[in-house]
Amino acid sequence: MTLRRASLLTALLLTACGETTPPSPAGPPVELVSVPHPDVADFKADVQAAIGPARAAFEQQSAVKDGAALGEAFGKLGLVYQAHEQQEAAAACFINAASLLPDDHRWPYHLAVLREETGEFTDALALYEATLQLDPTYSPAATRQGLLQIQLGDADTARATLQSVVDTDRQNAAALAGLGDLARDRGDHERARALYTESLTLDPAASQIRYRLGLVYRALGQIDEARAALAGRGERIPRIRDPLLTIMQAHKHPASHYIDQANAAIGQNDLRRSAQLLSYALAVEPEHEEGLVAMGEVLLAARQDDAARGQFETLSQAYPENVYGPYYLGLIAMRSGDRDKAIRLMDEALAIDPEFDRANKALSRLRGN
Amino acid sequence: MNRSRSKALTARISALAPLAAALLPAAAADLFVDDAAKTGLGFTHFNGMSGEHYFTEMMGAGGAVFDYDNDGDLDVYLIQGRMQGQGKTLADALFPPADGAVLSDRLFRNDCPAGERPCTELRFTDVTDASRIVADGYGMGVAAADIDNDGNVDLYVMNFGDNQLWRNRGDGTFEDITEQAGVNDPRWSVSASFVDINADGLLDLYVGNYVKHDNAKQRVCKLAQRFDDYCGPLRGAGDTDRLFLNLGKGQFRDISKSSGITSAWGGALGISTADFDGDGDLDIYVANDGVANQFWINQGDLTFVDDALLAGVSVNKDGMAEASMGVDAGDFDGDGDIDLFMTHLRQETNTLYVNDGQGWFEDRSIAMGLAADSYNFTGFGTAWFDYDNDGALDLFSVNGAVRKIEALLLADDPYPLHQTNQLFHNLGDGRFEEVTATSGAVFALSEVSRGAAFGDLDNDGDTDIVVTNNNGPVRLMRNTHDGAAHWIGLRILDGNGRDALGATVTVRVDKTARVRTVRSDGSYASANDPRVLVGLGQRDAPVDVEVLWVDGKRRTFPDLTADRYHELTP
Numbered sequence: 001m002t003l004r005r006a007s008l009l010t011a012l013l014l015t016a017c018g019e020t021t022p023p024s025p026a027g028p029p030v031e032l033v034s035v036p037h038p039d040v041a042d043f044k045a046d047v048q049a050a051i052g053p054a055r056a057a058f059e060q061q062s063a064v065k066d067g068a069a070l071g072e073a074f075g076k077l078g079l080v081y082q083a084h085e086q087q088e089a090a091a092a093c094f095i096n097a098a099s100l101l102p103d104d105h106r107w108p109y110h111l112a113v114l115r116e117e118t119g120e121f122t123d124a125l126a127l128y129e130a131t132l133q134l135d136p137t138y139s140p141a142a143t144r145q146g147l148l149q150i151q152l153g154d155a156d157t158a159r160a161t162l163q164s165v166v167d168t169d170r171q172n173a174a175a176l177a178g179l180g181d182l183a184r185d186r187g188d189h190e191r192a193r194a195l196y197t198e199s200l201t202l203d204p205a206a207s208q209i210r211y212r213l214g215l216v217y218r219a220l221g222q223i224d225e226a227r228a229a230l231a232g233r234g235e236r237i238p239r240i241r242d243p244l245l246t247i248m249q250a251h252k253h254p255a256s257h258y259i260d261q262a263n264a265a266i267g268q269n270d271l272r273r274s275a276q277l278l279s280y281a282l283a284v285e286p287e288h289e290e291g292l293v294a295m296g297e298v299l300l301a302a303r304q305d306d307a308a309r310g311q312f313e314t315l316s317q318a319y320p321e322n323v324y325g326p327y328y329l330g331l332i333a334m335r336s337g338d339r340d341k342a343i344r345l346m347d348e349a350l351a352i353d354p355e356f357d358r359a360n361k362a363l364s365r366l367r368g369n
Numbered sequence: 370m371n372r373s374r375s376k377a378l379t380a381r382i383s384a385l386a387p388l389a390a391a392l393l394p395a396a397a398a399d400l401f402v403d404d405a406a407k408t409g410l411g412f413t414h415f416n417g418m419s420g421e422h423y424f425t426e427m428m429g430a431g432g433a434v435f436d437y438d439n440d441g442d443l444d445v446y447l448i449q450g451r452m453q454g455q456g457k458t459l460a461d462a463l464f465p466p467a468d469g470a471v472l473s474d475r476l477f478r479n480d481c482p483a484g485e486r487p488c489t490e491l492r493f494t495d496v497t498d499a500s501r502i503v504a505d506g507y508g509m510g511v512a513a514a515d516i517d518n519d520g521n522v523d524l525y526v527m528n529f530g531d532n533q534l535w536r537n538r539g540d541g542t543f544e545d546i547t548e549q550a551g552v553n554d555p556r557w558s559v560s561a562s563f564v565d566i567n568a569d570g571l572l573d574l575y576v577g578n579y580v581k582h583d584n585a586k587q588r589v590c591k592l593a594q595r596f597d598d599y600c601g602p603l604r605g606a607g608d609t610d611r612l613f614l615n616l617g618k619g620q621f622r623d624i625s626k627s628s629g630i631t632s633a634w635g636g637a638l639g640i641s642t643a644d645f646d647g648d649g650d651l652d653i654y655v656a657n658d659g660v661a662n663q664f665w666i667n668q669g670d671l672t673f674v675d676d677a678l679l680a681g682v683s684v685n686k687d688g689m690a691e692a693s694m695g696v697d698a699g700d701f702d703g704d705g706d707i708d709l710f711m712t713h714l715r716q717e718t719n720t721l722y723v724n725d726g727q728g729w730f731e732d733r734s735i736a737m738g739l740a741a742d743s744y745n746f747t748g749f750g751t752a753w754f755d756y757d758n759d760g761a762l763d764l765f766s767v768n769g770a771v772r773k774i775e776a777l778l779l780a781d782d783p784y785p786l787h788q789t790n791q792l793f794h795n796l797g798d799g800r801f802e803e804v805t806a807t808s809g810a811v812f813a814l815s816e817v818s819r820g821a822a823f824g825d826l827d828n829d830g831d832t833d834i835v836v837t838n839n840n841g842p843v844r845l846m847r848n849t850h851d852g853a854a855h856w857i858g859l860r861i862l863d864g865n866g867r868d869a870l871g872a873t874v875t876v877r878v879d880k881t882a883r884v885r886t887v888r889s890d891g892s893y894a895s896a897n898d899p900r901v902l903v904g905l906g907q908r909d910a911p912v913d914v915e916v917l918w919v920d921g922k923r924r925t926f927p928d929l930t931a932d933r934y935h936e937l938t939p
Contacts, residue, residue, distance in 0.1 A: 036779075042595035085593045088775070119716070119745040151718075153735050181686075185736065211688030215681055218729065223679075230678045233688055 030099045035077075035092040047084055050254055054080040071100030075107055083251035087114055105135035106244055113245065116144065121152055139165050140242040143175045155182055173203035174238040180212065189219045199238055207234025250280035255288045257281075262294060274298050287318040296328055305332050323353040330362065342366055398851070399809030400756065400792075401834070405845040409493040410445060412475055416840040417453035417507070419461040422589045424582055425507060425529050426453050427599045427771050427786070428559070429839030431750065431820025431894025435513040435522045437500070437537055441486075442479040443824045443898055445493060445835055446524060447843055448508035449474050454584060464784070464840055473497070474504035474511075474526060479826065486934070487829030491847070501542045506530050509579075510820075510894030514563035514572050516550075517619050518865035525574060527558035527894070532576070536619065551621050552613050557582055562890035564642040564651050565871055567671060568920045570863060571615035572870060575630075575653055577637025578608035590772075598773045607636035607660055614671065629672045633663055639696035641891045642871065643707045645680075646728030649921060651871045654682065656693035656711050666728070679729075682709060682722045686732030691717045692747070695821070695893035699753030700884040701762045702799040705875075707886065710739075712748025712766045712893075719743040719751075719766065723799075738801045739764070739793065746788055747771055750821025750893040754832045758854035758904030760883060761795035767818035767836050767893075784840065787815040809849075816841050824898025830856040830932060832902055837895070855905040858934035861887045861916055866938075868899040873917040876903045905931055 040052050054077055061073040078093030091114050098107035112127030128145035131138060142165045149158035159182050165175040180195035196213040200206060214230035217223070250258070258281035265274035278295040281288055296311035309332050316325030330345030343366050349359040405411070416426040430448035437444045451472045452459060459465050466472060478496045481488035506528035516523045521537035534552050535543040547553050557579045563572040580602040592598035609631040613621035625631050635657030645652045646666060653665040653673065661684055664677035677683035684690045692714035698707045706724040713719055718740040722730035734740040746768040753762035768788040777785030792808050793801040805812045820837035827833065831848040838844065857876060863869040872887040889899045905912065911928040914937065922939045929935050 038593075038595060044591075044594070047594050087593070088779075117716070121741060121744075151735060152741055153738070208688035211678075211684060212686070214678070215731075218679060218681070226679060233678070233684075235689060237687070237689075 032096045032099060033092050036088050038086050038089055050252065051080055051084055053254065068101055071097045074100065078110060079248045079251045082110060082114065082248050087118060090114060103134060105131045105138055108134070109138065109141050109244055110248065112141070113144070116148060121148060124148060139169050139172060140240050140244070143172060143240050146175060147178050150178055150181055155185060158182060171202055173199040173206060174240045176202070177209055177238045184212065184216055189216045192216045193220065203238050205236055206238040207232060207236045209238060210234070247283040250283040255281040255285035255291055259291055259294060266298065271298055271302055287314065289315070289319050289322060293324045300328065305335060308332060321352055323349050323356050326352070327356065327359050334362065334366065339366060399811065399849060401809050401811050401846040402849055403811045403844045404491065404847040405843050408491045408845060410477055410843055410845050412447045412843045413467065413470065414450060414838060414840055415466045415470070415472055416450045418463050418840065419454055419457050420463055421454055421587060422597055422599050423453040423584050423587055424600060425584060428509065429749070429769070429817065429819030430508050430837060431510045432822050432835050432837045432843065433511045433513045433524065433896035434822045434824035434826065434835055434898050435896060437476065437522055438478065438541060439521065440483045442481045442488060442828060443826045444479045445477040446511055447475050447837060448511055448894070450507055451505065453507070472505060474502065474508055476500045476502055481828070488827040491827045499541060501544070502535055504533055509559045510561065511896055512561040512563055513889055513896040514870060515867035516563065516572055516615060518570070518867050520866045525552070525561050527561060527576070529557045531555045532558050546619055550619050551623065554578065554611050556608055559638050559894050560640045562640045562642045562653065563870055564653065565919050566651060566667060568650065570865060570920065571617055573615045574613040574621060575640060576611040577640045577655055578610050579638060579658065580606040580636050581608055582606065592773050592778065593775055596773065596778055599771060601771070602636055602658055607634045607657060609634045610637055610655065624671060627671070629674060630665055633675050635660055635663055638694045639711060639891070639893050641696045641698040641709065642888070643698045643886045644873065645707050645724065647706065647726065651919060654696065654698065654709060656696040658692050658694065660690050662693055681730040681732065685720050691720065694749045695751040695766065697752045697891040698886065699762050701753055701795060703881060703883065705882060705884050710751060710753065710764060712751050715745060715747045715770060719748055737799055742791070742803045746791065749819045750836070750895055752821065752823045752892050752897065754823050755902070755904040756792070756832060756848060757850055758831060758856045758906070760878065760904045760906045761797050763795045764793040764801060765821065765834060766791050767821045769817035769819060769839060784817065786817045789813065789815050790818055790836070811844065811846055814844070819893060820895040821892050822895040822897055825858065825900065825902055830858060830902065854907065855909045855931045857903050857905060857912060857929060857931050859901040859914065860934060860936045861901065862936060862938045863918060864939050869918055870899060871919040874901050875915040877913045878905055878908055900934070
């Protein structure tokens with residue numbers, strides 16, 4: 001981490017928090033803020049089911065982990081809190097995660113989103129900037145930063161920020177709409193019309209843009225077009241594809257919730273939906289045994305063997321006694337024509353479970369019996 | 370909760386206010402001071418909360434400043450609540466009213482000696498009983514105007530339940546003529562406006578209805594998924610408004626349907642009327658909670674068409690419907706047309722719609738500096754007014770949350786909805802700057818403010834504000850501006866001798882024109898001083914004034930002296 005990054009983050013985090021405690025035995029001492037954990041008993045059963053285990057896991061991990069591992073534990077708990085609207089607790093967790101993992105862009109980003117929600121705009125802007133210094137490619141941070149700059153009346157900076165986003169990602173409907181807003185504000189209605197239209201083409205469901213487009217048509221004197229656009233007005237804002245917030249949102253439910261839904265989707269042969277649901281489950285619990293197997297199977301069914309291999313390798317590492325790991329890895333090797341590797345993996349599977357019929361049959365085929 | 374503990378909580382709340390005020394750094398000179406207690410304006414609103422989180426109790430009520438006894442000074446009418454919930458009694462109240470408090474609306478007479486201007490010692494006397502006003506419904510709002518052209522200002526009182534029209538008999542007493550006038554509405558009315566929609570010299574009545582609601586089917590929502598909290602209105606619960614045509618002699622006809630205004634429903638909380646499109650008749654703007662606002666354009670034939678969407682005042686600049694509580698219309702940028710400002714919920718921003726002169730608007734909240742500073746506040750009553758008489762219209766908004774504020778709740782605050790109010794100074798180029806922090810200790814008061822009625826209560830040539838607080842004491846924010854700036858006060862009357870609501874006043878100061886509308890509506894659930902007060906800055910020379918009445922009559926009044934009130938007739 002550069003000195004600049006470190007000083008920026010430290011300044012932000014110290015401003016944002018308060019008292020500190022230093023538990024890190026390895027490396028230079030890191031100051032942590034106390035987390036105002038909510039009383040789990042206050043929540044409804046479904047929320048308790050999500051927060052309770054997350055909190056218990058954190059307590060267990062925080063007792064034995066330090067450094068980066070402790071940072072991950074704080075971040076993980078922060079995601080659960082953020083997903084359940086516990087803003088103060090989530091913010092404290094993210095501050096600690098950022099302190100322990102100063103090169104990780106995720107935590108200043110989540111903190112920025114929280115600060116923006118609570119109206120602490122100056123902090124939010126600085127935290128988006130910190131995020132982008134750590135990962136200049138994370139375009140949702142630049143997009144949100146640019147949109148916030150518009151809200152704060154800093155049009156020139158916003159234009160530069162959003163233009164840099166669309167220069168690298170012309171598919172970013174939200175950034176295009178933001179540039180449209182800036183064009184409209186300075187009276188360049190033709191450009192605003194073009195940008196809004198482009199944004200709507202990319203995200204046709206973003207019905208809010210139809211209102212803005214309608215007023216631009218009005219300004220251009222095209223009243224029929226204005227009325228038509230206004231009639232299609234809705235409340236859906238242009239979507240920002242934001243993997244980090246998607247992962248955070250997934251923490252609203254335990255992994256088992258998504259796996260149940262994914263199994264139902266598999267039953268309906270909806271592989272795309274099941275893959276999405278399983279990705280949520282694994283975001284919440286990356287080493288969920290059933291989730292890893294199911295995701296691997298879905299990917300195999302979709303002929304995405306390389307991705308499937310990754311799932312089963314993770315499964316085999318985390319659960320060496322799970323027969324599906326070597327079995328499916330063997331199957332993937334078979335598909336790729338690597339007979340020797342396939343035989344070895346099927347042998348491994350049968351070593352775990354000699355009665356595993358599918359492995360026996362696969363091995364027979366491989367040996368030409 | 371037992372009564373003694375309730376009293377302790379009440380005492381604690383009361384104790385918070387002066388403490389907060391004391392913590393404010395001393396301003397160079399307080400622009401406003403709270404003189405309610407000092408002047409005898411002793412009133413504490415009671416919302417009847419018992420911990421059940423009834424939707425009604427969170428909304429709060431307004432008040433009116435109007436001259437009921439025609440003695441030339443503004444009197445004050447304040448709306449009261451009562452216990453909420455079937456079978457609930459005062460013993461169930463979380464914050465019971467003081468012993469002996471009467472739970473009905475109150476009328477306070479301004480006892481300034483007749484003709485004394487400015488009033489040297491402002492005093493109010495509760496004359497409710499003598500006035501014979503008995504308004505003990507669950508009160509929400511009030512509109513004030515002379516409905517029968519007898520020279521006396523009448524009152525329309527809105528409730529969660531039946532409304533009341535109180536006719537001013539001119540002898541200090543009022544009579545309830547709701548039934549014979551035909552203007553009742555038993556729904557949940559909050560704001561209303563008296564507006565002469567057909568320029569016939571009789572004030573018609575537009576009544577804004579909020580939502581369909583039944584406390585017996587009460588919902589309780591959760592804050593941060595764990596604390597009981599108030600719910601907002603259900604989607605689709607918004608009600609339709611009502612329009613009554615004044616037939617004269619105290620009679621009205623309900624023309625809601627034929628006029629077209631029931632073709633859209635909303636959730637009305639604020640109403641402003643003016644000739645927004647400059648075509649010579651009065652239009653009606655309705656601020657709706659959480660859904661699209663309405664902009665009823667007068668077609669000139671007793672019908673209206675909602676053109677809010679194309680006019681650009683339906684939703685904010687992004688296309689999002691906002692909470693829209695308080696609203697006011699005024700020419701803030703001095704270009705001669707009427708602009709709109711309205712207050713919204715926390716995590717929205719207040720909205721400024723700038724008129725292009727033809728009734729088409731642009732949301733310029735960000736560019737004019739009114740967006741970011743309002744993000745953390747839930748605004749209610751508001752108005753354009755020139756607090757420093759520099760000639761440019763400033764803004765005041767009263768605030769108070771409708772959902773609990775987590776930080777207050779976690780700090781064990783017994784009434785965690787309170788916020789501070791805000792004052793915005795017009796910089797003269799159309800942009801605004803928040804000056805709350807430097808405007809006096811009264812701005813450190815953190816309360817659950819709802820209504821705001823604006824008027825010159827002490828007739829000293831600047832605008833004072835009566836702020837009503839939900840479940841709290843009324844505040845009389847007396848403008849203590851030092852008088853360095855000059856002004857002119859205008860009472861515009863029509864041929865019948867009543868305040869000419871809707872008339873347009875143009876005050877020519879050097880080469881500029883300051884355009885104002887004679888109005889008592891706007892804000893939230895409140896009625897304002899209909900007199901027009903125009904700041905002249907450093908200029909003390911006589912000014913020319915032009916008045917355009919609603920019926921099209923126009924007259925110029927040359928060389929009117931500054932620093933005094935004038936009464937102008939057609």
